[in-house]
Amino acid sequence: MTTIDHWIGGKPAEGTSGNYGPVYNPATGAEAKRVALASVEEVDAAVAAALAAYQTWSTASLSKRSAVLFKYRELLDAHRDEIAALITAEHGKVHSDALGEVARGLEIVELATSAPLLLKGELSTQVSTRVDVSAIRQPVGVVAGITPFNFPAMVPMWMFPLAIACGNTFVLKPSEKVPSAAYRLAELAAEAGLPDGVLNVVNGDRVAVERLLDHPDVSAISFVGSTPIARHIFTTGTANGKRVQALGGAKNHMLVLPDADLDLAADSAVNAAYGSAGERCMAVSVVVAVGAETGDALVEKIASRAAGLRIGPGDDPASEMGPLITKQHRDKVASYVHSAREQGAEVVVDGTGYTVEGYENGHFVGVSLLDKVSTDMDAYRDEIFGPVLCVVRAETYDEAIRLINSSRWGNGTAIFTRDGGAARRFQLEVQAGMVGVNVPIPVPVGYHSFGGWKESLFGDHHIYGNDGVHFYTRGKVVTTRWPDPSDSGINLGFPSNS
């Protein structure tokens, strides 16, 4: 059985803890590989490698850093398919979706090639007589990244390319369920000429996470995962003196006004709710339809589209949706459909109990559509992270936005309308970090920043974009007053003042 090791100091590092975790193929349900789980000592070795590399990398010139990143971009571009296949094999998502993930991650590598633009400091001359002020940003040190199972390549790429471009060195702990893509990213970085130790990967479980949280040489942590863990990472990491950004869960609402293009809205809802089997923190999990007519029509359109979705293994080009990550998770997702029915929702489409022929042990579930959901139902209150879409009915825009703004999360949201004035009000009033106008999954492009509000993000900085640069650097302001060269005692060709 294949074992996925760590990558430390520019080369593979076999696990020495004796602990391994299983890596499943979700389409077959088989344990396909195993992954080494790091001990405290192995985490320490990775941090030590990163710290050693920091001394030179942090002072490497912008042109040097940028050259490596351009080369890295080339290599990643050439290996898109291979990385996508690794994602599909361990996560289960369909190949086209995995390719999309790689493409969105690559955006941040492209952003990172622009380090010289992103890191421009400021200079004010003659702020007062003969006094100048400059402001620069310097790297923070060793940064750790802790990433979730649902984007095995993209979320790591949201972090380390930019951190490295800023002069930091990096220790990545990917999800132990999907370790291969991250490992391959590290190999390719080495091939691109990244010096040893600048990017390290340690596989592991809670042991590794806790060690990163209390290691004195880790200066900053980027985390993406669920809200409870995000809160723990933030609180513990900051108490330990680290800079932390911890992105948590979500319950993203899509508001549909009566003037919306309902076919577009239905297509969008289907893609955004069921794509990647709903295992996305930006998935639409609630549609809020304004007006009974809008709601009825929309539910019908979504239901008819849902019926036609092809579910199957991710490596089958015909599949539009793959399995869930684990059996346990599949059963939990199904339980929300059951509880919603019990709590009074209309189960328009019931995806529970779905099986794929030839893949009976795969972690498959069908798509579900729940109508007339109310805010006290479990299916509304929890983040399901599966292909279950709730429809909530509202009579007015005001009722709809109050509902959205009552959520404890504030990650993404969208409005569907043609009306410029309605869209403006929504953009300004809605309490969420990422907003779509007729765009159901408004993940910002790489040169803007990704991040939610409320319990969707702990910390002051969103991820990637300018916020990412700010997070991975520290500000320094220099105030200078040069003495007059004429009174230095050395004759520099300046007439003496006296």
Add this chain to the structure above:
Amino acid sequence: MTTIDHWIGGKPAEGTSGNYGPVYNPATGAEAKRVALASVEEVDAAVAAALAAYQTWSTASLSKRSAVLFKYRELLDAHRDEIAALITAEHGKVHSDALGEVARGLEIVELATSAPLLLKGELSTQVSTRVDVSAIRQPVGVVAGITPFNFPAMVPMWMFPLAIACGNTFVLKPSEKVPSAAYRLAELAAEAGLPDGVLNVVNGDRVAVERLLDHPDVSAISFVGSTPIARHIFTTGTANGKRVQALGGAKNHMLVLPDADLDLAADSAVNAAYGSAGERCMAVSVVVAVGAETGDALVEKIASRAAGLRIGPGDDPASEMGPLITKQHRDKVASYVHSAREQGAEVVVDGTGYTVEGYENGHFVGVSLLDKVSTDMDAYRDEIFGPVLCVVRAETYDEAIRLINSSRWGNGTAIFTRDGGAARRFQLEVQAGMVGVNVPIPVPVGYHSFGGWKESLFGDHHIYGNDGVHFYTRGKVVTTRWPDPSDSGINLGFPSNS
């Protein structure tokens, strides 16, 4: 006896807790006024006033906000002397120094008038076909400011003008030792047309601080004070879901190279170490002299200047240095001189036991100069916050910078040299947030940001400047794809696509 009340909802609010604190005149030692200490209910009333005002102020136009701030700037400019007198009366610093404090605070009000420039968002059109992305920043809500005794007007002005310019509303809790200046700032803001409740002042002690830390309607906290309290504020505030920036203590080193202008260096050291009686977080408390010759000459020059300093009440124009804030603090400062002597330092100038004729009960202490201080002495290890300057000797630049970078604080630092290459190395290598080159107290101008590294600041954002704007706002990214107007079903004059 004069009582200083709270300022809530645009008008004075008499204290109702029954608790009062004494406000001394440090020059005479007399208890001159008393200040109301807020109960939890009074803090709640201030937060409630701020929250009520938030609904309209947060959506007020940029032109409205800016107009109020320009008017406020006018009023503050006209009342410089009056505010400075309030500072001197309660803090003790000399009038010229108090005027300087007001001027530096006014810089941030001037910055705040530029809200429309500072709050410009970003817009990317056609990021992919027919998709646009915009990024804006919105206020965070009710912000609390907790400020120290040593800058009764300036530190509050580092906070609330910018917070307000960004659309937040504010509750200020000034130091209960020096409450009058902050109260006057609030009165003048009202006179400038700031709507009721946008700026509130609650006086108080630990009760008020703790209530602000756990009040659910306070979204963010700016704090300036000592390191232990800063850490507490940060940890507690963030655990309670607030955004926090907490600025702590310092031990600022001034590095003098052999080629420095030693007269300039000595003048700078005297001003930076003894100005405001050393009660500044940016005071120079350690001079690191490179080379024995440099050290000897510098100590002699500093000592001779120290001897001539005129110490007296702050409202006497002849005084160059005033008293310390309390008797207790004066005695503690003196104890460091004694312990340094015992621990082996050379006490070149001993300011302990100093009295001013006619002001025998004032909290005066003379200036002290300690040479050949080592890093294990108490006078080196602690932040003294009084007019005591330590000189440490180093043989080389490398030794000197290692020493500076070993400090647990990283607030300000300075180098004195004429050599461009030496200055560059220092700027890049030194681990501190604010660096002076031949400038002993490198407090950044208002349009750059103030903040230290390490234990001098908890949080991701420095204060005022662009960091201040970022701290007082939340990012929101909007991704938009407008449907083609030709297929809306309404004839807008666009030819139909079909």
Add this chain to the structure above:
Amino acid sequence: MTTIDHWIGGKPAEGTSGNYGPVYNPATGAEAKRVALASVEEVDAAVAAALAAYQTWSTASLSKRSAVLFKYRELLDAHRDEIAALITAEHGKVHSDALGEVARGLEIVELATSAPLLLKGELSTQVSTRVDVSAIRQPVGVVAGITPFNFPAMVPMWMFPLAIACGNTFVLKPSEKVPSAAYRLAELAAEAGLPDGVLNVVNGDRVAVERLLDHPDVSAISFVGSTPIARHIFTTGTANGKRVQALGGAKNHMLVLPDADLDLAADSAVNAAYGSAGERCMAVSVVVAVGAETGDALVEKIASRAAGLRIGPGDDPASEMGPLITKQHRDKVASYVHSAREQGAEVVVDGTGYTVEGYENGHFVGVSLLDKVSTDMDAYRDEIFGPVLCVVRAETYDEAIRLINSSRWGNGTAIFTRDGGAARRFQLEVQAGMVGVNVPIPVPVGYHSFGGWKESLFGDHHIYGNDGVHFYTRGKVVTTRWPDPSDSGINLGFPSNS
């Protein structure tokens, strides 16, 4: 009779050329004052004063420049009414309109107070090993401003405050028809503490203009006026080695789609076409109505509003529109109504031959509304600069935008619609520098830039905002590599490399 002199070197300078121009009161038609017309020698004196002042002003600190501008803002704010009265007396516009002009000019003074923000340079450290790069902007020298009659205060304020904030000195030549406001602006600047010679005013005619164009010590020229003169200024000025921005004429189209709020559109058209008697380069002079129904309804609504407009002297609070600048201009405006009728337009409202009781010699004309105008009529082809509104009918959006984009001017334009997609297409497709969406006169706020495309502006830079800063400064890039301090031959405490 009052004479308006020049203002040179910080004080009044009586005219010595012996030439004077008449200054009329347009409401009465009387010659109310006279203005000195400068000789070449007087222009030279003003330029010499500006050049002399440049030596110190260009190196004055940002804090010094900013302090003067804040004070200037205070004074202007306090003198709004007085300046507006000067405008009304010589230009004729109604007082409220004149106050609006002052307010819009004041925006740029407020922008200019932000000089320290606007002039921040850039700094890149370690671009390659030990090499840093900084980019700063420096003033260009003596700048001349040549301004039109229609905004006696605002257009000068678009220029000199920002030019001065950037460190330049300035010679202003206002329109000789309306010289008093500009003169008063200069007096107040001196009162605010602006050093002598930094701002100079020379009154004059073509002699003064031509001298400014060829004076070797004038480094840059800002001009606002008609297209033929703008072209001449640009061509001559640049041939003489000067930096030039020359804003010319316009014919601004307002596109109304069928879904627009037609009452809003009609109100907007009336304000934008007839406000300030149409003597605005951003006046709407053409409405393009899409669809016959839209056009018919809109014309009716505009006509009924036009009927109710109160025309009278500008200093009468009841007046909504004042006289034109001269009798000659009034007659020319009227001639376009006549020719349009002859060329086939429907004259829905005919404002020619209008008189105001008690002001029979005033330069009054009523408002005119021409429907079914075609693009070959004189009233369409020329810039009328009077209260004449043309309505052109279009069947589709495509026809409408083709028409707008066929104009030789590209100053301002607007669309009225509720549809977000229609507005997006218009914004991206229309060839004009300033676009309104449901805003008829989209003059950008001061922190954005004003400028048209095509024959509405000659030069690369729009006026005020960031473009203004760029125009009034020159870029300089510094690349630095400091030698290692250890091999300087002087012992600076750095260990020797050898």
Add this chain to the structure above:
Amino acid sequence: MTTIDHWIGGKPAEGTSGNYGPVYNPATGAEAKRVALASVEEVDAAVAAALAAYQTWSTASLSKRSAVLFKYRELLDAHRDEIAALITAEHGKVHSDALGEVARGLEIVELATSAPLLLKGELSTQVSTRVDVSAIRQPVGVVAGITPFNFPAMVPMWMFPLAIACGNTFVLKPSEKVPSAAYRLAELAAEAGLPDGVLNVVNGDRVAVERLLDHPDVSAISFVGSTPIARHIFTTGTANGKRVQALGGAKNHMLVLPDADLDLAADSAVNAAYGSAGERCMAVSVVVAVGAETGDALVEKIASRAAGLRIGPGDDPASEMGPLITKQHRDKVASYVHSAREQGAEVVVDGTGYTVEGYENGHFVGVSLLDKVSTDMDAYRDEIFGPVLCVVRAETYDEAIRLINSSRWGNGTAIFTRDGGAARRFQLEVQAGMVGVNVPIPVPVGYHSFGGWKESLFGDHHIYGNDGVHFYTRGKVVTTRWPDPSDSGINLGFPSNS
């Protein structure tokens, strides 16, 4: 004999004018190839191709444009050697120097990949009640580039990649002496996926230049060449309504203070004066030595280094300097050495009459060093553009900077010193666009802008960097006020206002 054709509309276009120019190999003096010289019709065909391509390219998404540019960067990176060989074959410079040229050009392609960052617009919400303002930049149309012989690849790459990234289409007219590199650049762009017609190359002489200058469909021109031609291009182009930036000649001074590292200064002077045989607009052609001692020592050090320089064909790896571009130019360069001797300079090293064995017909000249040059000598007054270095003696810094600032050019300049205060004064006081501190050829990195002052540049914008983006785009400001969605007449779920 090889013929170099045009490249129009994405494919080779054989010359049809019947006119050809010779392309020499400067090392052998042989006519090695010929180049088609375009007729007016052929220029028109290229512009037509560019205009046709503009319709789609100008609206192509940022992601599309960026993807092509990343691919282009890859291809150029892979073809560095090949392009460098083309340069050497036609221009004569040594291979390492040609590689350096390619690398500096590639910097701008890398900058161009960042188009999404560079083109970010601005957005201000709620500037006044319910009014928003956005500012975007749009392409200008068809841009022409006219480039000189001395950088056959780099200077074209300063222009078209950024112009194209901004959405423009391009017609490049390279120097007819060195056409092959530009042609190859166009081929590779097509290979990278650039749509046909976006980049076109027309070879030609004055006929082509004049046609580009007056072609109505050319919106902007970037030019690099000599001052007289630059002036002509600017004046004619702007008179024809085009946006123009025209970079001209230079006479770059290097100031050496007594405290400079003289070995570094001598090395720098040799590289900067004789590298690329002095055929660089950023070559150092004048050294200004402050103090007799400095001057004497420096002249000696330069002379001894000059003696050791290996001159030979550019494709010989041993060569450090190659031939000049033509025989005529070689003779003209030599004439300056002769006239300097006659006019009183000391000819320390005389490079005239130099021949290389085996390459007797090559356009070689040796390096010359002229000491004690005065400002009235021809060698000082003219741009020689060959390996002739003048040394001027000055007694003080003040004398030196006056001399430098008296030049009619203001391209590059440098100071050599260790003193921070001297360097600051020089940076602020010197009148030149590009300044080096201990850097002899301060060509800015790609993310800053290149450009001189005075007669070294005609136009408002420097080339590449942010200035390049600004030059290749036009600003548009949109002011928006959306009607309230509640009163649209359509029920959008907003409660009616009435």
